[in-house]
Amino acid sequence: MLILLLSLLVLLVIGVPIAYALGLSALAYFLVEQPMLIGVLPQRFFAGINSYALISLPLFILMGFVMNTGGITGRLLDISNFFVGRLKGGLGLVNVVASMVFGGISGSAASDTASIGSVLIPEMKKRGYPAQFAAGITVASSTMGMIIPPSVAMVIYAIAAQESVGQLFLGGVIPGLMVGIFQLAIVWYLSRKNDYPTEAVPFTLAEAWRQIRRSAIVAVMPLLIVGSVVFGIATPTETAGMAVAYGLLIGFLIVGLTSLKQLPGAMRAAILTSAKIMMIIAFSQLYIWVLALERIPDALAAYVISLDLGPIALMLVITAVILVAGTFIDVSPAILLLTPVLLPAAQSVGISGVHFGVVMVSGLAVGACTPPVGNCLNVCAAIARMGIGEIFLGAAPFLMANVLVLILMCIFPQLVLWVPSLFF
Amino acid sequence: ADFTFKYGNAQPESAIRSQSMKFFEEELEKRSDGRIDVENFFGGVLGNEREMMDQVTTGILQGTRGGFFADANPAFNIYQLPFLVADWDEMQCLVASGFTDGIEQGAATNGYHVPATGISQGFRAYTNNVRPITKVEDLKGLKIREPQSDLMIATGTAIGSNPIAMPFSEAYQAFKQGVIDGQHNPPQNIWDFKIHEVQKFMTLSNHMTGPDPLIVNKAWYDGLPDDLKQVFDEVAVEALNQSDDLYREAEGKVIGELGEYMEINSLTPEALAGFQEAVKPVYQQMIDAGHFTAEDIDAARAAAASCS
Amino acid sequence: MDFLIALDKRLTSVLEWVLIALFATFLVLVCLLVVLRYGFASSIYGGNEFVTIAFLFTSAIGGAVCITRREHIAITFFVDMLPYEAKKWTYIMGLALIAVINGAMVTYSIGWISLAGHNPWQPFGWPQGIVHAAVPVGCGLAVFYCCLKIVLTAAGRESIDVLWMPED
Ligand code: NA
Ligand code: NA
Numbered sequence: 034m035l036i037l038l039l040s041l042l043v044l045l046v047i048g049v050p051i052a053y054a055l056g057l058s059a060l061a062y063f064l065v066e067q068p069m070l071i072g073v074l075p076q077r078f079f080a081g082i083n084s085y086a087l088i089s090l091p092l093f094i095l096m097g098f099v100m101n102t103g104g105i106t107g108r109l110l111d112i113s114n115f116f117v118g119r120l121k122g123g124l125g126l127v128n129v130v131a132s133m134v135f136g137g138i139s140g141s142a143a144s145d146t147a148s149i150g151s152v153l154i155p156e157m158k159k160r161g162y163p164a165q166f167a168a169g170i171t172v173a174s175s176t177m178g179m180i181i182p183p184s185v186a187m188v189i190y191a192i193a194a195q196e197s198v199g200q201l202f203l204g205g206v207i208p209g210l211m212v213g214i215f216q217l218a219i220v221w222y223l224s225r226k227n228d229y230p231t232e233a234v235p236f237t238l239a240e241a242w243r244q245i246r247r248s249a250i251v252a253v254m255p256l257l258i259v260g261s262v263v264f265g266i267a268t269p270t271e272t273a274g275m276a277v278a279y280g281l282l283i284g285f286l287i288v289g290l291t292s293l294k295q296l297p298g299a300m301r302a303a304i305l306t307s308a309k310i311m312m313i314i315a316f317s318q319l320y321i322w323v324l325a326l327e328r329i330p331d332a333l334a335a336y337v338i339s340l341d342l343g344p345i346a347l348m349l350v351i352t353a354v355i356l357v358a359g360t361f362i363d364v365s366p367a368i369l370l371l372t373p374v375l376l377p378a379a380q381s382v383g384i385s386g387v388h389f390g391v392v393m394v395s396g397l398a399v400g401a402c403t404p405p406v407g408n409c410l411n412v413c414a415a416i417a418r419m420g421i422g423e424i425f426l427g428a429a430p431f432l433m434a435n436v437l438v439l440i441l442m443c444i445f446p447q448l449v450l451w452v453p454s455l456f457f
Numbered sequence: 458a459d460f461t462f463k464y465g466n467a468q469p470e471s472a473i474r475s476q477s478m479k480f481f482e483e484e485l486e487k488r489s490d491g492r493i494d495v496e497n498f499f500g501g502v503l504g505n506e507r508e509m510m511d512q513v514t515t516g517i518l519q520g521t522r523g524g525f526f527a528d529a530n531p532a533f534n535i536y537q538l539p540f541l542v543a544d545w546d547e548m549q550c551l552v553a554s555g556f557t558d559g560i561e562q563g564a565a566t567n568g569y570h571v572p573a574t575g576i577s578q579g580f581r582a583y584t585n586n587v588r589p590i591t592k593v594e595d596l597k598g599l600k601i602r603e604p605q606s607d608l609m610i611a612t613g614t615a616i617g618s619n620p621i622a623m624p625f626s627e628a629y630q631a632f633k634q635g636v637i638d639g640q641h642n643p644p645q646n647i648w649d650f651k652i653h654e655v656q657k658f659m660t661l662s663n664h665m666t667g668p669d670p671l672i673v674n675k676a677w678y679d680g681l682p683d684d685l686k687q688v689f690d691e692v693a694v695e696a697l698n699q700s701d702d703l704y705r706e707a708e709g710k711v712i713g714e715l716g717e718y719m720e721i722n723s724l725t726p727e728a729l730a731g732f733q734e735a736v737k738p739v740y741q742q743m744i745d746a747g748h749f750t751a752e753d754i755d756a757a758r759a760a761a762a763s764c765s
Numbered sequence: 766m767d768f769l770i771a772l773d774k775r776l777t778s779v780l781e782w783v784l785i786a787l788f789a790t791f792l793v794l795v796c797l798l799v800v801l802r803y804g805f806a807s808s809i810y811g812g813n814e815f816v817t818i819a820f821l822f823t824s825a826i827g828g829a830v831c832i833t834r835r836e837h838i839a840i841t842f843f844v845d846m847l848p849y850e851a852k853k854w855t856y857i858m859g860l861a862l863i864a865v866i867n868g869a870m871v872t873y874s875i876g877w878i879s880l881a882g883h884n885p886w887q888p889f890g891w892p893q894g895i896v897h898a899a900v901p902v903g904c905g906l907a908v909f910y911c912c913l914k915i916v917l918t919a920a921g922r923e924s925i926d927v928l929w930m931p932e933d
Contacts, residue, residue, distance in 0.1 A: 048844035049859045050837035050929055052828070056866040073517045075874035075900045076881075080508050082824045082899070085817045088791065095792075265630040267799050270816075274795035297785055304784045305836050308827025313838065315824070316866075325502035363838050405842045457630075511881035528884045568880075605887065 034327055037062045037320070051366045052312035059319035067326075077322050081315035085270060086192055091307035092273030093140040093185050098299040099280035100138050104287035105251050106148045109134050112248040115240065118232035122224020124157045125170050126217055127232075132174035133213040134248075136181035137255025140188075142364075142401050145178035146171060146412045154417050160230050166223070168417040169427020172409045174216055176398035176435055179364070181209035182259050183276075186397065188269065189310070189365050190390040193372040197387070199263040200453040204391040207448050208438050212395075215434030223430065250283055263456050310365045317369045330377040337378040344382050348392065348443035351375055355393055356439075359400015363408060367397050384446075391449045392442050399435045402428050458486075458494030460681060464520040465509045467501040473645075473707065474522055474669070475499045477575075477700035485692045489685055513674050514568065520673045522575075529564040529571060529672050531748040535757055536668040538743065539612045539736040540729075542761045545705050548576050548666055550764035552701070556756050561670065570678040572690040575697035577667035578643040579708045583660045584652060585639025586632065589722050590660040593617065593731040602628045602640040611742050612665070616735045629655060641665075644711045645704070653718035661712070661723045664732060671697060766922055773833055773913055780830050780906070784823055791819040811889055818896055825903025832863065832910040839929035853925050857918050864911035870904040 040061045044054035056078075063071040109131050117126040131149050139145050150171040157167035179186045182202035191198045223229075254276070261272040284292030324330060337347065354375070358367050371393065379389045401409045403425060410421040417424065442448050462485070468474045475497070482495035503509060506523035513521050514528070526533040535541070542548045551557060552574045561571035583590050585599055597617040603609045605622050613620030621637055625646075631637045632655035640652065641664070647653060671693050681689060715721065724732065744751055798812050809815075831837050844855050874897065882894025917923045 044862070045840050046843050047855055047859060048839050048841045048928055049862055050839040052837060053863045053866050056870075057862055060866055060869055070517050072515050072873050072876055073512065075870050075877050075897075075904075076504075076508060076511060076515070076517070078870055078904075079821075079897055079900050080504055082821045083817065083896075085813055085820075088795070088816060088820045091788065091820075091823075092792065092795070095788075265627060265634060265636065268627075271795055271799045274792055275799055277792060278796050300785050300788050301781050304788050304823055304827050305831055305834060308784075308824050309831045309836050309838055311824035312828040312831065315828070322503060325498065330502075361840065366838060406840060511877075511884065514881040514884070515877055525884070 034062075034066075034329075036065055037323060041320075050309075050312075051362070052309070052316045055313070055320045055370075056316035059316070059323055062323050070326075073322065074319055077318040078315045081318035082311050084192065086188075086198075086268075087311065087314070089188055089198075089268075089270040089273040090185060090310060091303050092270065092277055093183055093188065094306050095299060095303035096183075096273060096276045096280050097139045097141060097144045097185075098303055099277060099284055099292070099296075100251070100254070101144055101148045105138075105283065106135070106152060108248050108251055108287070110149070110152060112244040112252075114232060115234055115236075115244045118234045119236070120221070121231055122220050122229040123232040124153060124160060124162065125166070125220040125224055125229065128153050128157070128167075128170050129174045129213055129216050129220060132177050133181065133210070134252060136177035136179075136209060137183075138251065138258075139178045140183050140185035142175045142178040142398055143408045143412045145175035146409045147416065149175065150413055150416045154413075160232075162229060163427075164417065164419060165423060165427035166229075167427075168413050168419055168424045169429070170216070170220060170431055171417075172402050172413045172424055173428040173431030173435070174213070175409055176395075176402060176432075177209050177212055179398045179401070180205045180212060180391075180395050182206065182255065183262075183273075184394065186364050186368060186394045187390065189314075190368050190372060190394060191269075192314075193369055194376055194386045194390055196390055197457070198269040199259075199265075200387045200457055201390050201394075202259050202262055203453040203456060204387050204449040205394070206452050208391060208395055208442055211438045211441070211448070212435055215437060216431050219431055219434060250286070254279065313366050313369055317366075320370075321373045324373060330374055333374060334377040334381040338381050342382065344384050344446075345444055347379065347382055348384060348388075349440070351379060351389075352392060352396055352439050352443055355396035356399060356436075359397045360403045361406055362400070363406060364394075364397045364401055367400065368393065385450065387453060388442075388446045388449045392439065395435065395442065396439055399432055399439070402432060459492045460494070460677075460685070462493055462495045462519045462677075463498070463517075464495065465498040465501070465503045465512070465518055466522050467506050467509070468499065470499045472499075473578075473700060473703045477696045477703065478522075480699055481692055481696035484695065485689065488688050488692060493681075493685060493689065510672070513672055516674050516676060518674070519677045520671060522669055522671055526668055526670050526672065527748075529567055529569040529670065530560050532560045532563060532753065533574075533668045533670065534608065534743065534748045535560075535753060537608055537665060538754065539664045539739060540733045541754070541757060542666075544663065545576075545580070546765065547761040548580075549701055551757060551761035552576060552668065552697075554760035554763060556760035564670075564672070565675060568675050570673040570675040571670045572673065572693035573671055573697040575669035575671075575700045576704060577669040578645055579666060579704045580661075580663040581641045581643055581665040582647070583639060583641045583662050583664075584647060584656040584658060584719065586635075586655075586657050587638050589658045589720060590662065591722065591725070592728040593735045599638040600636075602631065602637050607746075608739070608743060609665075611739045612736055615737075615739050616732065625650065628652065632656060644708055644715060648711045648715060653715050656719055659715060659719040659721045661721065662732065664736075669697070669700065766917070766920055769913060769917060770922065773910075773917070777830060777833050780826055784827055784830065787819045787823045791816040791823075794819075814887070814889065821896070822899045822902070825899040826906060829903055829906035829910055832860075832907055833914065835927070835929050837929050841928045844928060849925075852928075853918065856925055856928055857915050859928075860911045860915050860918070864908045864915075867904040867907040867911070871901045871908065874901045874904070 037058055040058040041054055044057055113127045113130040117130050120126055132145055135145050154167045154171055158164055182205050187201040188198055191201050258272055258276050261267050262269050401407050404421050410424055413424050414421050466474055478497050482497055485493055485495055506525055509521040510525040510528055512518040557574050564571045588595055593616050599618050600621050601613055601618040603613050603620040603622050610620045628640050794816050801807050844852055878894045878897045882897055883892045886893035886896055
């Protein structure tokens with residue numbers, strides 16, 4: 034049993050990709066402890082990739098790429114700027130608001146960082162904001178891309194935990210909006226303190242109406258996606274497929290034929306992104322099978338019950354574990370590794386799988402913005418040409434909002450569960 | 458222990474199928490003087506039903522119970538034929554009969570040992586939101602959820618309903634939105650999935666049930682000494698008898714509770730005859746598929762009636 | 766060496782077009798199923814199963830392509846601190862280990878498919894071994910790519926500045 038954990042640790046440290054490190058440590062376990070059962074290896078790999086529900090993964094990723102064309106991001110930034118740009122620290126607020134809206138059409142935090150950051154970071158620097166502030170708020174606000182539905186991370190969790198995608202999507206709505214509102218407050222406070230500039234955008238009703246009309250075609254997207262999944266109009270997989278089609282249509286209407294020419298490249302990128310996550314899912318199935326054979330989750334659950342912590346204290350402990358794990362591991366592998374181990378323990382004290390999942394995804398979103406391993410930081414570092422440590426220091430004040438929301442979610446499960454309870 | 462019997466099923470530990478296997482574990486370990494160690498894995502932790510069946514095939518697991526019994530012997534499909542038997546008594550008689558012994562022995566050629574066969578969860582009942590089903594014509598045009606099964610879809614078509622294949626887990630939501638009108642399942646399933654909350658009428662049509670064989674890797678079983686083989690088979694028969702009794706008992710109880718949510722009716726003899734007439738084409742379709750013959754069906758019915 | 770580099774490029778390009786074609790197939794099928802259901806109250810028999818098959822081959826082959834594209838998710842934080850030669854040989858050892866696990870998958874899939882492969886795949890009734898073949902195909906390609914990369918890296922023809930790309 035020890036061999037399973039130690040070999041995984043060594044393999045990860047020497048830089049073996051997480052997918053294969055999981056497979057190799059399971060292989061080591063079988064060779065040493067259960068040579069008779071080694072034939073299960075290819076079966077579990079196959080079980081991992083044989084999933085209709087997971088087809089939504091490349092589709093949601095492709096949707097993000099398709100919606101990420103310049104024209105669409107531009108319209109979202111325009112409307113955000115029109116409504117909040119004239120306030121103190123205008124572009125900082127625009128950054129957060131745009132991420133709230135963009136979060137609704139993108140399934141991942143990193144694509145949010147890339148699309149909004151590449152426009153706003155240079156613009157904010159030009160207007161006299163410190164580079165660290167500009168990069169920091171971009172990274173921190175992009176966490177909403179994972180929390181506000183749709184969310185690729187929620188889909189992966191839904192499959193790992195066998196929970197409803199629709200309930201998880203809805204569970205992320207209030208926490209996601211809360212993160213945005215708290216971050217707006219922090220931006221506003223820092224902007225007053227440091228006297229950051231405002232944008233000159235005269236307000237007329239006609240212009241307001243024009244902005245709403247221009248953005249509506251994009252902004253209805255989250256409602257269509259969530260509505261389709263929640264009301265069972267189509268399965269999450271079908272919904273993702275239709276969303277790609279809708280995204281292509283909008284892209285075509287806004288930027289014309291160029292959007293279609295980029296399609297094969299976007300498809301290639303989406304399929305490779307999905308394939309590397311699928312490999313982690315496939316090989317983690319070997320690892321999880323060994324854990325089940327050794328009855329590790331049962332033992333952990335029994336241990337947690339013996340501690341007699343109560344749901345709130347346990348949720349806070351789990352959140353701490355998630356935050357620590359998230360600094361070292363990327364989002365999808367962390368979900369796949371932690372869910373089968375921690376969820377039975379959480380359920381043993383009556384915590385629901387939906388509550389647990391939204392807390393986990395929100396916690397890992399913070400991990401995506403913390404060194405040493407954080408994909409939002411990596412993306413931002415490439416855009417802003419800054420070091421990841423520097424960006425993290427800029428993001429830290431805003432990530433306080435995320436941590437505060439996490440703690441509130443642990444204490445008040447209704448923040449997560451209330452919206453799903455209205456529909457399910 | 459000299460031998461380890463690793464067993465898995467998809468249902469949680471609290472389910473009747475799992476409970477009867479806990480009985481199997483205790484009894485077999487006791488009566489083999491600890492020479493056979495039974496390790497039960499419930500809740501599908503080692504894989505879904507399809508995957509566990511494959512694990513039995515390749516000797517990773519030694520036993521399973523689930524929906525893929527046709528891999529052991531396609532003739533097991535015969536137990537699912539609509540209106541094959543009249544009631545619990547007949548079905549319990551059938552699974553204990555020489556006819557069933559023959560099908561169990563047929564599994565040997567495919568590499569499986571089947572020491573005993575039970576009844577899967579009991580008999581199916583229709584529920585819907587449109588009207589009470591008092592005769593087969595009442596099902597005409599109703600959109601009924603079916604599992605992805607050729608036999609079930611053929612039956613749904615034969616009785617005049619409009620069968621819609623969808624996962625059972627999505628049925629609850631589909632009822633709420635009125636996408637489908639009804640479904641059919643054993644009463645315990647209806648209760649477990651809270652279908653009664655979103656349905657108005659239930660008809661105890663008892664139109665279908667299914668086999669629940671304990672499927673064992675034959676190579677493992679052949680490795681047991683003769684005395685242990687005998688103990689193993691005896692305990693298996695007792696465990697599946699217990700399983701059938703528990704299902705039967707629970708069915709009566711759960712129908713009572715369902716009555717507080719839905720209007721429940723049974724079929725009159727004339728209505729039953731109408732149903733039996735309507736499903737006749739299904740029998741021919743299944744015979745044409747080659748799993749069993751018309752003679753097999755007659756033999757099964759004779760075996761089912763042999764106890765009374 | 767130049768031949769191996771050309772082989773890597775050509776094979777990867779062919780496989781990527783196969784992936785795009787498979788992806789396009791299930792994207793169109795998924796949308797078509799919705800349109801058929803709401804527009805024409807009908808369906809394609811086994812449509813979802815076909816989509817699943819296309820997807821699992823895409824994942825298995827894509828996983829191999831991700832090796833040559835260095836797309837896999839790894840923690841390179843510690844290895845990046847090593848001096849050049851040590852980093853290079855650690856990377857080569859990692860590739861060898863990836864070849865080992867994928868080789869094991871190919872080896873053990875033979876017994877699995879020969880035993881369980883003849884059971885029917887619902888609802889087509891095909892032997893499920895046809896679908897299981899995704900495992901040896903994908904993992905076999907992965908072994909091939911590992912060997913190719915080991916030779917090229919050892920010969921100094923591969924940059925080791927960025928070992929594996931982060932998740933995006
Ligand atoms: Na999102
Ligand atoms: Na991190």
